[in-house]
Amino acid sequence: MGEGKFVKVKCECGNEQNLFSHTTTEIRCSSCSEPLAHPTGGRAVIHGEIVEELG
Structure with a gap:
């Protein structure tokens, strides 16, 4: 348990969100x-x- 990570995701519109x-x-x-x-x-x-794994 506790395997989840924060990731930065880029939408098709170009916006990036954690x-x-x-x-x-x-x-x-x-x-x-x-x-x-x-x-x-x-x-x-x-x-x-x-786009990136944040930890």
């Missing part, structure tokens, strides 16, 4: 409101491009 890789809620882009990630009960499905 989120948790095992998020329990849907995450939308703060710029265009497109979905960036949704929960699956474990590792979230990331819809944008992972």
Whole structure:
């Protein structure tokens, strides 16, 4: 347990946003409101491009 990491994800609109890789809620882009990630009960499905793992 505790395997999740924070990642920087780039949306199709070009906005970059930090989120948790095992998020329990849907995450939308703060710029265009497109979905960036949704929960699956474990590792979230990331819809944008992972630019960097933050730790």
